[in-house]
Amino acid sequence: MKSVVSSEISLALRRKLYARSEHFIQRTRSYLASIMMWLCIILACSGTGWFAYQYFLVPQPGTYAPAWQQANWIQPVDIKSPTAYFRYGMALNAQPDNAFVTITANQSFQLYVNGLLIGTNVQNFIPETTPRAYMFDIDSALLTGINVIGVRVVDVDQQRPALRANIGIVVGPHTYYYGTNNQWQSTGDAVLVHPRAATSMFTWSTAAFDASHWQAAASSQPYAGKRALTVNPIVYTYPLPTHWITPGISEEGYFVHQVNVPANFGNAYIRLVATGKADIFINDHEYMKWDGQVSAPQDNIVTFLNAHDHAAPYRNGLLMGMYNVSPYLHPGTNTIAVHIQSPGNTTAKVGLDSHRSSMSMDLLTGQGTSYTNLLASDAGWHASSFPVAGWTHPSTAARQWPQPYPIGRPGTNHSYYIPDSSSPHSIQVIPPILAAEVLLYSTCAVLLFWLVTALCILGRYLPTRRIAYQAASLLFLPALACEGLLIILAREPLIAQPFPYTGFWALALIALLLLCTAGFWHLTRNKRQQRQGPLQLEAEAQEQVAALRQEVLEGQQLAGPQTRYERLLLWSRQNWGLLAIMFFAIPMVCYGLNYEPFWQDELSSYYAALYIMKHGYPAFVSGFIYPKGELFSYALALLMSIFGTTNVIVPRALTVSEYIVSLPLFYIFMQRIFNRRIAWLATAMLAFSPYTLLWSRQIRMYEQAQFMVILVMFTLYRAIQQRDQKRPVYLTLLCLVMAYFSHEENFIILPAALFCTLIATREGIYGIPAILRKKHWWTASLLAMALVFIQLMIVYWSHPPTFATDQSRRPPIDPTTDNLPYYFKLLFEQTLIKQGAAPWGMIQPWIGVTSVLMILGCILAFCQKSKPIRYYASFLLVSMATLIGIFTMEADRYYYPLLPLYYLMGSFAFWRITGAFWRFARPVLAQAITGQDARRPYALPQLPRSIQIVAQAIVCVLCLTILIAPVLPISSYNLFVSRTLGLNYRHHFADYNNVGQFMHAHMQKGDVVLTISPAVTSVYYIGHVDDYLSVNRALFLFEVHGVMRETTSGAHPIFNEAEFMNILASHARIWIITDNGNYQAGATRNGRFTFPPADFRMVYEGYGAAIYARSIDG
Incomplete structure (x- = not known):
């Protein structure tokens, strides 16, 4: 009981x-x-x-159709390089009321008027590579008499430079247009552009220049695509404001005007020119801050061509500010208030001493080509030198202010608009x-x-x-x-x-x-x-579950795919996503491998492999031993010994092959540890990453380093799981050593591997790592450490003694926090990889969306008990901490080996978040539609097909968003994509191959070659280099038989101006190769070297390199 x-x-x-x-x-x-x-x-x-x-x-940016009138596409007849010059002379009997230029080119251009640089599209062309039309106001640069419009066009995509421009001259109510046609002169020969007697690099765009040897421009085929303006043409075509007002001689001025805006006014633009800083209020709200003063010139400006010649010449005057104020106005009475501050001491620079707080403003409203100036009269303005409470509001006090004084244009001001100005003149609030x-x-x-x-x-x-x-x-x-x-x-x-x-x-x-x-x-x-009763539904659900289990058991008992073809077909059906990735990735990475010329780092790997083929160990042309990326160098040497060394595609095929193999390998590894969805998205992000498609097409070890990281992070996890077995441990340590020998900067994963292994193998109540008691772990680790130690000793003993110190001698290993800003920008911003305005400059892709997902993935990984995802999150975080906090060098390629982990965490976060939403949505939808509680046991409600399609569509849209975020702008993404879609593309490395062709056609025996650029590129494309200008390059110098040499090329360094002049005086025929960019700017900074020398002239100009000569036939 x-x-x-x-x-x-x-x-x-x-x-x-x-x-x-x-x-x-x-x-x-x-x-x-x-x-x-x-x-x-x-x-x-x-x-x-x-x-x-x-x-x-x-205010949203808009696109507007330019008025080309009779302007045609033109190109030079004697094109000899990717750079072409155009000029057009026109006579003016009087100063026009307004003048503007509408211009576009097949790629980048610089516009000059009478020797003054008016504007360029380089700042927009670098990140976008998108054809656009531009408008520039040029009336401030025009003179009475002969005027010359000059345009320098640079093609960075193996095409012929072409131009289309239309000059508008406004005189009274009439506008006269002068479009590009056969009346324009053009040339592609740098010798005709830069004669010996030229006093500057832009003399060709002045009226005094003798262009009699230039030929008439030839018509060119129209370029496809709409080249729209991003600025409303009315800003230029409508006459600029000429009436100036001031409250008197005072340090500050306050202006108020009530304007009646008609209904359906369309667009509204304010154009403002002020002597000082201006604050603009509309209907009692401040919307704009404007500073119209032209910045004073800076010394040693680094530009796309020369530190002195192509910097915009300083013009005293004022900038015109233009604002789209359509969202801020309403039909009826609106109050516009402006506060002008005195420019201070800089007034003397622009000649505005007499009027310190004056301005000129108009308000254009309308649509299309019909606009009205609502501020054409000064009658409605009220001005004061002192404010009152609520003066920006339509109050009685402000309306009782007296009318301002009308004045003429103050001093010597010129009003012109620079839409691509990089200075912060305008702040919109x-x-x-x-x-x-x-x-x-x-x-x-x-x-x-x-x-x-x-x-x-x-x-x-x-x-x-x-x-x-x-x-x-x-x-x-x-x-x-x-x-x-x-x-x-x-x-x-x-x-x-x-x-x-x-x-x-x-x-x-x-x-x-x-x-x-x-x-x-x-x-x-x-x-x-x-709807049926819940008990019946539950019973039916149980029956469905039982039937499903029975079918699964029967399916397991039945014979599965027997033949290899059937197994392959089944695998393809289950992993069709990987096949889709490979279908697009292979042509994207393989197309046009010979498109880009070699750059200096590629040639370092190339010559190291070439030296292995001859002598058995990696070294440069100079004989300098190159103990870096040894595994990559030997693999490259093996490939070149089989397929040859002359074809550009052969050495690049190694990294392409590693990229293609790494994708399915990464997918299979992640699928085994996680699931197909996480593996697919991570593989897709890795395959279509702009970084991956860039570095996998270059002769560098970074792709192999990434490939080995994929192997290490998988084999190490398997070794941790099978810690008692010897084979996985030895295999893991072998992969770790191979990763290190693929690229020494892979040392950043060594602390991560040690940390993750110790944490993941903790056992017992004290949490002591089990591997510390395993002999085979110690044996494999000691062998790996011995190999790394031997390599480090070879590096130490083979490197020549240090004889100088400069910024290149910074220790690579040093605890620091200086790298944090750089890597934050790398992950969340889109910036130039190298500063400067070269049209071939490289842009870091914007990976902000994926970076946010990566951070969320790491956070979510430690919020759950899954050991695999915690392992990979820890591996990534420790490696990043080592890279950012210990390794002092900064470059995107050092983060590149961690991209598989980076994308894995992003993929995990994405599917974790979408899964959370689905786990919330599915029972809600089931209860709402079927009336069944999907949270009850055995409840498996079948949602309608339409609901499933919508859910899948949402996931597809989100995946597409993540994948295309780093791809845009599409024109600068990938060569194969641009060619397939018929879009513009551009080179990302300087055209030293074109320089080499020119030199081989004109160079004679005994000529001396100097370079202000990477010497190894000249060695490869020209054949030899005698000397080069060395600035902050002590790391790349060593001594050979008492003579200083550059490590990669063996060229002799020139350290100062006196040595430079002695070499110039010792030889008759000298060629100087320059990069037209950072190298040249560094050599001329602070007057260290004078360049170009007085008796040298430019004889060839590419898009990223140029040749100067003192003596050349013809």
């Missing part, structure tokens, strides 16, 4: 505990569901608020109160739609109000995913602007939201009558 009673008590207790645990689980699930619901609402409010903020408060209002209204609209949908539309058909709230919150997700894609696509310059913050896209997103709402309402209403 007692046993029966105790069993009943025990059963009751277990039931009670089970009920409590079920209650706790249900409460936890309900709490998490509420969090996810409010997260959906917050995302909806954020997305709506951002779109509304951009639409209502931020959005008033916080207006932004708060827009965000508040947007939030209210989202909440109202959510409540109305949940209570009035879906509430009638759903079992509970809670389910209605949660289901209504899910309706925002499709529109949010599409908005994210639109925001990323806005970075593509080929898309016509404004985009996407327009009424069309706003209506499209709203329509998508309403469509999802209507579709979901239709499903819930139709399924209401078809």
